[in-house]
Amino acid sequence: MRIAAAQLNQTVGDFPGNADRIIGAARKAADRGVRVLVTPELSLTGYPPEDLLLRDAFQRRSDEALDRIREATASLELFLLVGHPVSEGQGAGRRRFNAASLLHRGRVVGVCRKRELPNYAVFDEARYFARGEEAFVFDVDGMRLGVAICEDFWFPVPPRALHEIGAQALLVLNASPYHLGKQHSRLDTARANVSALGMPMLAANQVGGQDELVFDGLSFALDASGALAAQGKAFESDLLVVELQADADGRVDFVSQAIPESPPPEAQVYAALVLGVRDYIGKNGFPGAIVGLSGGVDSALVLAIAVDALGADKVRAVMMPSPYTAEISWLDARDMAQRLGVRYDELPIGACFDAFRATLAGEFRGLPEDTTEENLQARIRGMLLMALSNKFGAIVLTTGNKSEMAVGYATLYGDMAGGFAVIKDIAKTLVWRLCRWRNTVSDAIPDRIITRPPSAELKPGQTDQDSLPPYETLDAIVRLYMEEDRSVDEIVAAGHPADAVARVVRLIQVNEYKRRQAPVGIRVTHRAFGRDWRYPITSKFRD
Incomplete structure (x- = not known):
């Protein structure tokens, strides 16, 4: 059975354009004989929508766009997973979920709700979403497929819950922004939480720039042993098609493809x-x-x-x-x-x-x-x-x-x-x-x-x-203090001059007011000034 990851460059709030790209990917996948197509997390709205999620009109537009996709893909044989917000209930009891709808032949045949909500670094999903509680699986051509959304595979419990109810492979909708070394972290985490269960996994990741975030794509498939079976293009839209096959004992796994060599950092x-x-x-x-x-x-x-x-x-x-x-x-x-x-x-x-x-x-x-x-x-x-x-x-x-x-x-x-x-x-x-x-x-x-x-x-x-220490020294101190949260004593113990450490740390602390007035910029490290770094301007604390 062919399944695929649609690596899409979406724009927050561009419902017509986002829907068009999803429909186009679905038609292209169907032409290639794909039975299941996975799109990225919140692919319909773009990621991250932030406080737009709090507006009723935004939810209505999302619902309307989902209906359009459902109708436009009704003639296709494939199953289509679309990421979008779901709003349930009214008034004080209303809850919003980061979800994925499974579309088939013009109907919504199931909904997966994200269980683990990241609330660190550039993520603040707990501000917007309630946690999903149920594991979601579906059957296609005799194979039982589990569905997870991004952070769900970064923890052991959601993959294990899917495995326990019979999932033979895991499909993940992803919106994982780039920073140096991020793909290694994704693969290592997937191997620890998914491959350890003997489940193959396909992750569809978003690509493109969204304000200060850049999404690198690199959608990937890991076989049941954790080996990289296929990988999408870096920093480009792509349709990653993989073969999922069953052996005589009913165990399913991906057919491996050639993996291009990773470019230098x-x-x-x-x-x-x-x-x-x-x-x-x-x-x-x-x-x-x-x-x-x-x-x-x-x-x-x-x-x-x-x-x-x-x-x-x-x-x-x-x-x-x-x-x-x-x-x-x-x-x-x-x-x-x-x-x-x-x-x-x-x-x-x-x-x-x-x-x-x-x-x-x-x-x-x-x-x-x-x-x-x-x-x-x-x-x-x-x-x-x-x-x-x-x-x-x-x-x-x-x-x-x-x-x-x-x-x-x-x-x-x-x-x-x-x-x-x-x-x-x-x-x-x-x-x-x-x-x-x-x-x-x-x-x-x-x-x-x-x-x-x-x-x-x-x-x-x-x-x-x-005015500054040599850049080799300055950059090392900034990395240790700002990116790795090391103390002044630890930085000095690492071999950096005490006077330079004290001076650089003081300058970092007293210049927050400048950084708050700087334009947004592209994030490429795991901790950048801006969304990752939230220190008060007015503060008497000194390390």
């Missing part, structure tokens, strides 16, 4: 960033993107990602030199823009900077120049970029990295001004690795941009290390 992260930019800009209807190109490595990486995501014709690079901009920065920015074929403009800010200083001269009389004047330059640039955005409709992509956002090495309403923070979750050391990897594809980024010491170029002779 840098390639995966880069693909996630490209997909995140493409979908954020495309799904929100922006005509293109603007990047403030400085001649530095961060803006170079963002420009390369934007061009790979959108095409050179939809990307504009703007160089805004100040009196402190080095000549090599001009030359490298021009070189890179030419390599990528984007529109490139230079808007010198010297006259604007002089005008601001003249306006403030009376207020600042007798006071030395300091970071105030440095930040003025960044804010002038932000204002110019936003003016171009307002006039032409293109979104400004900010270029700050995770290392900078962690310690506040960024200017509010300056280099933080914009609509989407592409590398907000990319540590500086990873920025360099991604640039070097991108140049293995084509020579997009001038080598000098990658190798020269980083500098904001806001005063003569400035480098980042005038």
